[in-house]
Amino acid sequence: MVVTGEVPDMERDAAQQAARELGAKVVSSVTATTTLVVHGPGAGRSKLDKATARGLRLLDAAAFAALAVNPDSWDGERLGEPAGAARDDDLDRELPRTSSRPAEPQHRLNTTSASPGGVWTVWGSCRCGEWKVRVDSTAEARARYAEHHVDEPDDEALTIAQLQQGAR
Numbered sequence: 001m002v003v004t005g006e007v008p009d010m011e012r013d014a015a016q017q018a019a020r021e022l023g024a025k026v027v028s029s030v031t032a033t034t035t036l037v038v039h040g041p042g043a044g045r046s047k048l049d050k051a052t053a054r055g056l057r058l059l060d061a062a063a064f065a066a067l068a069v070n071p072d073s074w075d076g077e078r079l080g081e082p083a084g085a086a087r088d089d090d091l092d093r094e095l096p097r098t099s100s101r102p103a104e105p106q107h108r109l110n111t112t113s114a115s116p117g118g119v120w121t122v123w124g125s126c127r128c129g130e131w132k133v134r135v136d137s138t139a140e141a142r143a144r145y146a147e148h149h150v151d152e153p154d155d156e157a158l159t160i161a162q163l164q165q166g167a168r
Contacts, residue, residue, distance in 0.1 A: 001025065001027070001035065001038065002026070002028065002029065002037045002038070002047060002051075003015050003016055003019065003037075003038045003061075003064075004038070004039050004044045004047045004048070005039050005041055005042045005043030005061060006040040006042050006061065007038065007040050007061040008040070008061060008062050008065045009065060010065055010068065015038070015065070015068065019038070019064075019068070022067070022068070022071055024036070029047070030047050030050040030051055030054070030056070034051070034056060035056060035057060036056065036057045036059060036079060036080055037051040037057070037058050037059070037080075038059045038060075038064045039058055039060065039061060040060070040061025041061075048083075051083050052083040055082060055083060056082075056083055057078065057081065057083065058080050058081055058082075058083045059079050059081075064079075106127060106128055107126055107128050108126065108127040109125075109126060109141070109142065109145045110124070110125050110126070110127065111123065111124045111138055111141050120136060120137070121135075121136070122134070122137055122138050122141050124141030124142075124144065124145060126145065130148075131145070131148040133145075
């Protein structure tokens, strides 16, 4: 939800906190995941234009203030009126993923290395949290990881020979 403009008898921070207490996630700008815009006098034109273009629900700031003061007055119905010509289907609307990358695998080798006091040390761990190792080289960490997780090899791991042959 986004709050834009003035909310009667409430400072902006108080209005946002009231929305959080009512269970809303409050953000400062209209994005693809926004579903409700509370608007009052002095509302940002670009926020209202984006809300209208996306067919989001608009709730008058006075109605929101009354709800914030008396949350028990809410009847459980969806708040606000649909804006714009877009369909009003928050439940059916497919929200974009925040990342276009595929889901991360359960098992994956993570390594961190350092040379405190001139001694090279590599810490290896698996994303599953069931395996950790402290060794002298990344190659040794990969070898030990392969023993830990035989079924799902780390496809992103490259050997030095593959790098020299121009893999990737």
